[in-house]
Amino acid sequence: MNSRFVFLLIVLALAVTSSNAQQNVTDLFFLAEADNNVCRDNANRFEPTDGLQKAQGSCSDTVQGEIPDVDHMVSSLIIEPPNGCTLAANKNFTVKIATTGLITGFFDNPVNQYYKFPQVVDKKTGFIFGHSHVTIQLLKSSTETPDPRLFAFFKGLNDPADNNVFTQVIGSAANNGLPPGEYRICTMVSSFAHQPTLMPVAQRGAQDDCIRINVVEDSKKRRNALNKKRNA
Ligand SMILES: *[C@@H]1O[C@H](CO)[C@@H](O)[C@H](O)[C@H]1NC(C)=O
C-alpha cells in the first residue's frame, strides 16, 4: 500500500473518531511530523534544546535513534529495601536495584550534552547503552501526587552495575538517611544522553520500578522522648 494512502486513511479514521479538541491536538502532531520543523514553527514559544538543561522548557530536534527489539527491552526491580518496609529515621540505608536489558556505565555530560544524542543500541549485544537513577520523594498522602520538583534524594547511577545490580547508599555528608515520613523510591532508566529509554512496542512491562517505605523515629529515641514528655 502506498504510504500516502495509509497516511490519508489514518487522518480519515482520526477525523471520524476524534472529538474536536482531540482532533486539533492530533493536527499538531501530524503537522510537526509532516515538515519536521516543529522547533522552527515554535521558535517564539520554545528556544532550541542545545545541551543545557532548560528549566523553562525547549524544543529538541534530536532524533530518537536506535530502538532495540522486544528481546532486548529494559527491566528494573528494586530488590532492597523490601517494598513496604519500615526503616529508622536519620540512618543511612542501601538501595539495590537489579536492571537487565541495559549496558550500564554510559552517560554523557548532563551540564552541556543533555538530550544531545540519539539513543544508541550496542551492535554486539542488542542492548541500549545507558544508565539509571534513584529518586526518592516524600509522600504527603496516599492520594496526592508528589511534586516532581521536590525530592528527598536523587542520584545518577553512572558507574557500571555489578552483575546487573546497582548499589546506592542513601544519605549525604550533611544528613544520614531520611527524616521520618512516607516515601516513594523509584528508578529512572535513561539512555546515554539522559532521555528515557525508548522501547520497540507500547504494550509491555515497565522499564522502571517504584516502592514505598515508611521511615520512623528510632524506637529507643522515641521512647526516650516519650519518657521525657511523661516526666516533664
Ligand atoms: C478546534 O478547531 C476547530 C476548527 O478550527 C475550532 O472551531 C475549535 O474551537 C477548536 N477546538 C479547540 C478545543 O481548540
Ligand SMILES: *[C@@H]1O[C@H](CO)[C@@H](O)[C@H](O)[C@H]1NC(C)=O
Ligand atoms: C551516610 O552516607 C553518607 C553518604 O555516603 C556519608 O557521607 C556518611 O558518612 C554516612 N554516615 C554514616 C554514619 O555512615
